[in-house]
Amino acid sequence: MKPLLARLVPAAAALVLGAVLLLATGANPLTAYAAIVTGAFGPDGITDTLAYAVPVAGMAVALAVPLRAGMVNLGGEGQLVLGAISALATGLHVPGPGPLRVVLALAAGTVAGAAYAALAAVCENRFRVPLLISTLLLSYPAMSFAGYLVRFPMKDAGSSLPQSGQLPPGARLPEFGAGGVTSGILLVAAVAVAYAVIDARTPAGFESRVTGWGPRFAAYAGIDRPRLTLRLLAVSGGIAGLVGAIVVLGFPYRFIDGALVTPQYTWIGLLAALLAGASPLGTLVAAVFFAALTSGGFAMERATQVPRELTAVLQAVLILFLAATTGVLRKRGRA
Template sequence: MMAFDAGKATRSALPWLFTFLWIAAIILALLLFVGAPVGEALSGFWNGAFGGRRNAYLMATLSRSALIVGMALSVMLSFRAGLFNIGGEGQLVAGGLVAALVGVLLPGPPLLVLVVAILAAMLAGALWALLAGVLQLFMGVPLLVGSLLLNYPIRYIASYLVAHPYRDVQSGMVQSHLVPQETWFAYFPGTRLDIGILFTAVAAAFALIYSYWTVHGYHTRLNGLSPDFARTVGLPVRRLTLQTLALSGAIAGMVGAIAVFGIHHRYIDGMLVQPLYAWTGIIAVLLVGMVPWAVPISGFFFAAVQTGAAGMERAAGVPKEIALVVQAVIILFVASRVSGALTASRGDGDGHV
């Protein structure tokens, strides 16, 4: 039994080993192609991701990972329930926009304004996700399509609002006014890392407890594995769908609030779209097979790749777009795994495998 288990563990680890070797080989090939000194480039990558004076770059990696991990958790909850909600970008924008507008427009004590703004951001994200669910359940629009298409109207609505009625004209940029300084997230002592990462940590702990130790989490996972069986045993599939989408959207909205009160202190047009937080979160979830405890590790890995690539550019002149190449390689790997799993499943069903 022990030998069998060890062999099984080895076989399951081999694909991951091959993946990392594949990524390393492609990075090495790219470095050689651009004529960069490999030693300096790798040193710059490590320093850019984890080094810096007083670990400044490590703080930047952690700050970016707070947003990527948050979006990954949002995606993971819906994907495990069999709900392919790829509208996280729209839910993120909705949360960030509402958080900024509440922070600017709502009078009152700073702590109250901050709490209301975060709750309003979560509500906005949840409602935008629920809209995709309503389109699927009552109008027949597939969730994959509806959630994707809903990314665009909220982006344009946000662009209009910060370009016209709520624009900080004096700044000369397409952005809202600053939220009150008293509502900004505090930094950890001696660092430039704000406490927004604690919200992501709480969300990660909640996702673990929810996925492994709650009846609702078990029901949603059962629905993800077999919706037909879930209906047969009497689970309220429609209600589970809406509740899960609302939960997923609320976490995305919270991430938008983290970006507003912890990093930018206002809503800037494109600030949540151009860094691809939502799409990177999807890749991070798929890379680890939607395993809840592994999602934060995967999200941190992608944050380190992005900040490390910037360090390579500073140290060795290597274009930071190499991070996008690495993500593309991982996407190909994930796609091949999904395709292989589907092929195997189809073969099992036909009795050929």
């Protein structure tokens, strides 16, 4: 119960502070919060929430994997983008029946993200470059490379926007209804379940948790830290690349420069992983919570005339309260 209370108390404090801010603007906090819930989970907003929650939850799981061992992967955006552009290139140019092209595109995105994240692990293991630095800085070449591709070699000839050509109908993920939710939601759920099983039932999961508790103790116990770093970063990058592939294989079935970075899937996913302490179930719940908060912000803005940026303030305050009450950021920093 203590870990649960350590996260519920900051959440409640953030909601109270949000209510104070709403009162200061002249809005009714109950009306605003009701609008967020209705806008996120009502009949008109549930599909938007799910469509946004899929990449957020996927990135949250991707970043929770190394975070469980005290390793922070700040390069999710680069791995996400590289996975998306690799999946797009595969779907556009690899011949074969539609289902095979979809599978190959998903595999290409996963491999690209895993290889790029593993490069950051090599930088730490061989050259002593901290993961915080190597993962973050490696994101920029990946995003710039993808931007170059959709502006020149892969540019849609009939458009003036920096975007690629559209994937053919056979190389797209099936959709559930008309809300933009694809079968990628099943893939993200499967990845989350696999993470939960591995974390709780396998020696690999135990090694990650022990390293997260104390790196020195893990070294005394015989855990190979460099090998663990390489493995966890590769898995993390692979999941991020898979999420990028899922997004690009869904509507609008093309890669648009900046479209994967602007919604802040990576950073909201990292907040969710931090809030949940990288636990599998908690990470999923926190990711859906943040996705609903972001999606419901539009409804709150319409109902109360309060800018939806208040939801971003609530997210920031929540993490600050979490850091103050649990020391989670200090623990990760020492690791």
